[in-house]
Each structure stands twice: as structure tokens, then as C-alpha cells.
Amino acid sequence: MVDILAMHDCQLISTSESIDTTTAMGRIFFTMCSAINECESDKTSERVKIGMERAKSEGKDCNRPPKKLSAYQIEKAKTILANDPQISRRELSKQFEGISRPTLIKCLRGEELIV
Numbered sequence: 218m219v220d221i222l223a224m225h226d227c228q229l230i231s232t233s234e235s236i237d238t239t240t241a242m243g244r245i246f247f248t249m250c251s252a253i254n255e256c257e258s259d260k261t262s263e264r265v266k267i268g269m270e271r272a273k274s275e276g277k278d279c280n281r282p283p284k285k286l287s288a289y290q291i292e293k294a295k296t297i298l299a300n301d302p303q304i305s306r307r308e309l310s311k312q313f314e315g316i317s318r319p320t321l322i323k324c325l326r327g328e329e330l331i332v
Contacts, residue, residue, distance in 0.1 A: 286324045294330055
């Protein structure tokens with residue numbers, strides 16, 4: 218980042234953190250802070266991956282649970298489809314607040330209400 222600032226002939230001076238990239242000590246301090254932050258980010262990513270691999274090896278599912286329609290929503294879809302079998306999927310999805318069209322279609326296919 219210091220290099221990007223330098224290419225644009227800019228310097229960073231932060232009075233609250235005592236960082237001044239116009240000096241050699243300020244540039245090295247800023248570079249060291251950046252390196253430590255990058256290292257911590259990489260370590261966090263590694264820990265998450267290790268944890269997910271361990272959970273998977275223990276047979277746990279790390280994914281979000283699949284979206285399911287309630288019994289009321291299934292009955293509502295059956296009623297709508299019975300009354301208007303030619304209804305478009307877009308119009309059908311407008312009848313269900315809070316459920317996206319792709320999710321609704323996927324759930325209705327799972328319930329074998331549509332093809």
C-alpha cells in the first residue's frame with residue numbers, strides 16, 4: 218500500500234497512530250503492521266479450514282441446512298396450482314413473500330408439485 222501511495226506521490230500521516238510514511242521509520246512501521254495483519258488473516262483462514270475438515274471427518278455437515286417450505290406454504294402452492302395450472306413461475310413466486318423464485322421452484326420440485 219505504501220508503494221501505491223508513493224506512485225501517486227502521496228504520503229500517509231496518521232497522528233492518532235503515530236504513523237508517518239514520509240520517514241523511513243514510519244514506512245517500516247506501516248509495512249510491519251500490514252504484514253502482521255496479513256499473517257493473522259491467513260492464520261484465521263487456515264484455522265477455519267482445519268476446523269471444517271475435522272468436522273467433516275467426524276461426519277458433521279458444515280453447510281447451511283436446506284430451505285424447506287412449511288406445511289402451510291405447500292398447501293398454498295397446491296391451491297394456487299390447482300386453481301391456475303398455467304401460472305408462470307414468476308407469478309407463483311410473487312405469492313410467497315420472503316422466498317426467492319429459485320428457492321421456491323427447487324422446494325416445489327422436491328415436493329413433486331412442479332416439473
